[in-house]
Amino acid sequence: MSIAYIVLRLSLWSCLTLLVYGCSADPGARPSDQGRAPNNPHEVVVSSELLARLRLGEPEQLPVKVRIPVPARIEVDGSRTVLVGSPVLARVTRLPVVEGERVQRGQVVGILHSTELSAAQQAFLKALATKQLALRALERAQILLDAGVISNAEFHRREVELAEAQAELGGARDQLLNLGMSSAHVERLERTRRIESALEIVAPIDGTLLRRHVTIGQVVEPGDVLFEISDLSSLWLVADVPEQYAGMLFVGQEVEAQVPSLDGRQVRGELSFVAPTVDPATRTIRVRMNLPNPQGSFKPAMMATMVLERAPATQRVLPSSAVVREGNKEFVFVQRSPNTFVLRPVELGDEVENHRVLLGGVQPGEQVVLDGAFHLNNERRQQQFRSEGA
Template identity: 35%
Template sequence: MTVTHSQHPRPWIPGSNPKRIPSGLPGGQGCRWSLAAIFCAVISATACDGTPQEVSGGKTRTSDPPTNLLRLTPETEAKAALRIAPATTGDFRIFREFPATIQADANRLAEITTLVRGRADEVLVDFGQDVEAGALLATLQSGELGLSQAGFLRAHAKLTVAERAFQRAKALLEEKVIGQAEYQRREGELLTARSEMREAHDRLRLLGMAEPEIARLRRDETIRSTVFIRAPFAGRIIARNIVRGEVVEMTDQLFTIADLSDVWVIAHIPEKDIAFVQADQKVEVEVTAYPGESFEGRIGYISDVLDPATRTIRLRVVVANPHKRLRPEMFAKVRLWTKPEPGVLTIPATAVVHDRGENIVFVQVEDHAFERRPVALGEETNGQVKVLAGLRAGDPVVVDGAFRLKSELAARQHPMAIQ
């Protein structure tokens, strides 16, 4: 549009200071403009250029907020080495881990002592040795056992005499040679002898003599003051506290035998985690000696009483140990799983990045285009995290390379901050 100016001068406005506008400004050579006209021209020029600010309603409005959509060239995407996988639904379980120690099964553990004082004559086993039930572990020489055997032989002889006397008295009573009183006296002596014989026999059994040895003593009438220490069941020698020539007392613990085909794993569960303990749940045990390997166990006992000092309950897990790899006093870790929760949406934990106080993922919306999407997350287990909101099953999520996408999007949204 062409502007035509009048040849007559503009009327004078009080307070104004008209000046001649140089020929380079609108209006041509010699045209005189007021300050108000100049201000309007400046505003019009500003509105027409490419600056990002506008005047609307008396307020300055910045450009539109940065988009959450990130587009990449094929070359950039290939360089980022992205890996994409869909969000999936399925059974979801979480677990808790608790420190524990391995112990021998107390029902298959024997601490062997002697029932008579004596001197160690022979020690036939050593640490770590496997023994069968009834195997001879050591022998002792005991004067007390010799005295007990002599008492047994006296009781046996007295019983023999009493039996013969009773049989004679019985025959004489039938012949009416003796009276009833004499017969009853002989019968009483027989009953007393039998009682003393049983007492002597039981004492030898308490001192460790087996029935074959007692039968030999009755037959040969030869006193042998040797005490035989035998294994009560098959197992492994895990402790030995006796040496040859040592005098041992009845209170001394000579050997400890353990059947390690099963072991106990003892853990102490804090009060806040008691809900994770259930009688029929799966239990995994890991030990420091075998990293990356787990052993399956079953719960054998859950304490009914809370320890008031530690605020924990005692948990006992029974683990099969056929190859004897698990040994008492090893440090272990017990893993308790919850029951499966069906239909839970999960994604790999590597897909989640943190940005401005939010958990976000990147979802592929089309080829070479990815959307930044905030998500609400739940528990995490075995590298999978539960998604509460923000995704649907099947959404293609960037599981490797999400951090690079976050950095690229931030650089495009805030280039000056990145510089």
Template identity: 30%
Template sequence: MNTRVVLGGIAGAIIIIAATVYVSRRTDHDSHAASGEVIEGVVQDGSGRRVLYWHDPMVQGQRFDRPGKSPFMDMQLVPKYAEEGSDTGVQISPALTQNLGIRTAAVERAEFGDRVSALGRIEADERRRYAMPARVEGYVERLFVRAVGDPVSKGEKVAEIYSPDVLSAQQEYLALMSASGLPNSESLVQAARRRLALFGMDEREIDAISKSRTAQARFGVYAPATGFVTDLNAREGAQIEAGANLLSIADLSQVWLIVEVPEAQSGHLRAGDDVTATLGNAPNREIKGKIDFIYPVLDPQTRTARVRIVVANDSGDLRPGMLATAHLDAMSRETLSVPSEAVIYTGERTIVIVRNDNSFRPVEVRIGAEARGRTEVLSGLEVGEQVVASGQFLIDSEASLSGVLARLSDDGTQNARMSARDEAAQVSAQPTDLISATGRVVSVDHEAGRVTLQHGPIPQLNWPEMTMAFRLADPQLAHSLGVGDVIRFSLRAKPEDGAYVIETATKEAQR
């Protein structure tokens, strides 16, 4: 009886252990991919992490569905795991992000305006020019200004004129004032007074003769504004005709700056826009003004539009004829922007690196104007996104090793860019696009025209010292190489059909 109980207990324990092992293996199979298992055509590595594909980290854009030796390098293929990020980004740990000094900035809205620079000249304000014509025939008895450029003040007497007509009108006016008993005498006196004013007599002189009851042989000509004499057509003793211009005055307390703006840029300007300008004789001095008028006709020869800018000149330092460079800010607009340091130019496209948690991805953008350290973004980003403003080239190199940028470059509809490392390799390889290096021949395949070399570091491609197979541009070159030879070879900077090509190879003396 005891024996049966013991045997039954042992059998039950075996059944429980077997069931436990089965369930454990079943659960492990469900949660972890077993080594050699194929998921969606890709062989797994048994680590429990989902393998998306196998690749050679030194050759961009090449994927394999199973592990093995790289056909390009003397190394094993490595897995690309699902949690390492998608094909459009690269994962970087927070600790590494801090060590690399990566700094991000938000995509924000900012105001931008097209800035136009144009050369112009200072001119007198045409609305502040004054002509002083003679209203009656007569003679210039006295002239108080002697030359063009003399300053005058408003109300200052500039000349005295003798005119028989004005003298006769004064006597008539005084006679009417003395007459009594005449009908409408007051209206006749006022009419005679108005006649004197029309002849050019100043109201103060008319009041003076009204009080003294004595006619004056000469009457004065007074400046209508403060300014400078720009034309002087009279001399003392000269006879003048009615309507002849005695002199002209320009008020320079406000001047015009006339600039010529190219046709393509003139459409962005509006009256009232602020303008800053620098003078040719004082480039460090800045003057301010506003656009007053944009002339409606273009110059048919230069295809430019004349723009009139009003500038205050209280100090009188601005003189007609001076040259100045005007900087015109066109109508401002609010648009998306990023720090200018975040923009990467490859020569083929413009890129920024966008951060999403610990994932970084390159995004192609279309940019516009640049001002005050920020660059206008016309498309490719949204407000609030975080872009890398410092350390983006380090991220770019990491993205290149993972093949992100190469895959993006192959698809014209996706955002992409060339890596800073590849760009540097191209620049350093100019103008022949070849990279020189040395290595030792490990093996030679005469039929395939390939050679395997153990070479030193190649900084242009960011390669460490390693053993790697190359294709020969001229397969006959393989017959001149032997195992153990130390050669100096020229390598094309870009792979062709997944393999790097040696253009030339020469043996070096053995040491």
């Protein structure tokens, strides 16, 4: 028997074996679409039963308000904040109020010792004595004039002296007021004739002592800031808006504020100020909103987000049920073939009435799983698990 004959018989036997196996195989045993594990981990092949449970469609076109979040911060209300300065050259002797303490208008927040104030009080008392002396001289001159002892010219001279004394006294009084003495203290000085070198610095408004810029024993000069006091019952929410949104900014515009440190607390208000110029360094426009704070929940320097709203514009949206979150990203299932879907990352915007604004990731005409994405994603994971375990 030749080698060629043996090879021929082996080849025929192999073909016969394959033919018998193919004929005896059950056609229903072929892998179904359900069991086939795709090579792409983001792809899933579904059965007709699961496909029937899915709702497919294209993103809708709906009018949506454009919401523009802008970083913001809480600041003290400049119209409710005062800087308390020293009116004289003096030394700080007492500081009865600490930072963060609430103060009432007229409450003493600091005491200074000033030799300049003492000298001004001496000048006032001297002017007061001169005025009283001139007044008595005029009264005597009136008696002498009535008796014909002095002339009218002498009487008028005494009148001029009294007027000059009164003017000098008025100037001395104004000087004391300019140096920080209150009208009540000036009246007390006039009544008691007792010089006091201590100058009480009082709070000009009700509010909170935010900062104390001096210490006991420190020498201060006129104009030095001693305290900063602010009424925190109303604050400012300030934001720097990119100039590209300049056309939508106006006083009275409704805005929303979100404060992350207060569990995302939201408040609504109106813009009370829009800067008339653009900051050349940052190319932004400063805006602010009045922020009522009766309970003191908001604190100056808190970070926040100001949300600006533009007039409604037609945008593509997807129902929230179409969105799948994987890690920190958002996806939707896009139909690739009748029973094949691919998990595709998308860029989404704000949520509006159980819908999400679609900013990118889905082309016009593509079919998206609008309902049933959760179950479809579970099936994708199971297929991926079976593929990895095979």
